[in-house]
Amino acid sequence: MNDLLLLATLLGGPQHGYALKKQVGLITGQGEMHNNLVYPLLRRFGQNGWISKRTAAGQRGQTREVYTLTKKGKQELLRRLGDFTSKDASSESAFRLRVGLFNVLDFDTQKRVVTERDRWLIAREQNLGRLAAAVDLDTWSGEVVRYFREETRRERRWIASLKRQIERQASHK
Secondary structure, eight states: OHHHHHHHHGGGOOEEHHHHHHHHHHHHTSOOOOHHHHHHHHHHHHHTTSEEEEEEEOTTSOEEEEEEEOHHHHHHHHHHHHOOOHHHHTOHHHHHHHHHTGGGSOHHHHHHHHHHHHHHHHHHHHHHHHHHHHSOOOHHHHHHHHHHHHHHHHHHHHHHHHHHHHHHHHHTO
C-alpha cells in the first residue's frame, strides 16, 4: 500500500523525497513516512524504471534528488490500482486510495472497484447480523456490533452515491 501511495503522489509532478514523505503522511493522517520506508521504495522504483531521478538545487543552497514518475511507472501504477483483489475489497484504505484516484482510472475499473467493495460490505453486514442473532451480546459488545452495522450501511449509501456519479460521468463522455 505504501508503494502505491508513493507512486500515486508522483502523479502530481516531480517531488523531492522529503516532500513525498510529508505528502503521503498528510494523505494517510499518520505523520511523515519514515526515511527507511521512502528511500528504499524510491530506489526500487528507479531500478524498475518507474521513476527517474535528477539532482536539483534546494531552497537553502543544498542539493536535492527530485523524482519524476515515468510513463512505465504510470502504467504500473494504473495496472496495480486496477488489480483490485478480494483482499483489497476488505481494506478501507485500499478502497479509499482507489476512489481518491478515480480521476486516473477508467470507467470499468471504477465500477468494478465500487462493486467489489459493496459485495464485501454486504457479506460483512450479513455476518454481523448473524452474530447479533446467534450470540447473547452484553451491552458493550452489542454497542460495537451496532456501530459496525451502521458504519457498513453508511458506507453502502456512499458507494451507491459513487455508483451514480460514475454512471453520470460515463454518460457525459
